[in-house]
Amino acid sequence: MSKLIKTLSAAVLACGVMSAPVQAASSLVVNGTLHKVEGGTTFDTWKIVMLTTGSFTVDVAAYEASQSNVNTAGYYTHDINGDGKLTWLDPDTYFYHDNGTGSILASDAIFRCDDVSNNCGGSNYFNGYTQETSPVSRTTRLQEEAPVDGSVHFRRDPWYDVSVNAAGNYLFLIADFRLDPAEAAAGINGGDSFSPPSGGFIDPILDHADYRVTFSSDSLRFSLSGDTITVSAVPVPAAVWLFGSAMAGMIGFGRRKVLVAAA
Ligand SMILES: [Ca+2]
Ligand SMILES: [Ca+2]
Ligand SMILES: [Ca+2]
Incomplete structure (x- = not known):
């Protein structure tokens, strides 16, 4: 076995030892349930720790019918989470700064996105942020x-x-x-109720509503611990670094040989 091949073999072996299983994935699904309570409805807060800049997609699936009125053409129901019940969350999502105190402050609100291509545009930023200046911005997908x-x-x-x-x-x-920022700060979506399809839907479930959110990215990785979602860059595998080092060594070695031959 030549010295070069030995070097490469060693690199591959080292890679096998160093590349520990990576838990982070290119997509992450979280599920939750909001509740009707006295005075309104609850909301959920997920922490997002961004270890890097980059882009990802937020895709919410919750409202378990195709239209909001049973008489609208194309109306059908679909049990998204397969729990045997139809629930009626019209999701409204927000990004805030996490001030680390556990309290939600209206002054930390960044943006809102309510629907696909609705209430998700330039006027739905808070605290003076714009699409251009916000530390976190978003662009809606289309209907x-x-x-x-x-x-x-x-x-x-x-x-x-x-x-x-x-x-x-x-x-x-x-x-x-x-969920207005003042309501978020107060801890309850005041006076709110879930919205079943109108037009004659019989006996809707109104005490709770379920949601699913899928975070995904081509260039970032997600991991979940409790209610904290950590978003990181795709790690460069140890094998790439070691292989690169080995190749650099080979090139240097080859070059020295050429120089010696030319002398
Ligand atoms: Ca369901
Ligand atoms: Ca919505
Ligand atoms: Ca409200």
């Missing part, structure tokens, strides 16, 4: 894309691409339409 996003409602479930321009700690809030 005509909806058939592939896992949602069934014509637009109620938000679906958008997030651009993280500053690494840091953020909060992702999901509520029933709509």
Whole structure:
């Protein structure tokens, strides 16, 4: 075995030892349930720790019918989470700064996205942020894309691409339409109720509503611990570094031989 092949073999062996199993994945699905309580409805808060800048997609599926009125053409119901029940969350999502205190402050609100291509545009930023200046910005997907996003409602479930321009700690809030920053700070979506299809839907479930959120990215990785979602860059495998080093060594070795031969 030549010295070069031995070097490469050693690199591959080292790689086998160093590349520990990576838990982070290119997509992450979280599920939750919001509840009707005295005075309104609950909302959920997920922490998002952004270790890097980059882009990812947020895709919410919740409202378990294709239209909000049973008489609308194309109306059908679909049990998204397969629990045998139809529930009626019209999801409203928000990004906030995570101030680390456990309290949600209106002054930390960054943006809102309510629906596919609705209440998800330039005027739905808070605290003076704009699409251009926000540390986290988003661009809605379009209604005509909806058939592939896992949602069934014509637009109620938000679906958008997030651009993280500053690494840091953020909060992702999901509520029933709509959760004003003052309500988020107060801890309850005041006076809110879930919205079953109109037009004669019989005996709707109104005490709770379920949701599913899929985070995905071509260039970032997600991991979940409790209610904290950590988003990181795709790690460069140890094998790549070691192979690169070995190749550099080979090139240097080859070059020295040429120089010696030329002398
Ligand atoms: Ca269901
Ligand atoms: Ca919505
Ligand atoms: Ca409200």
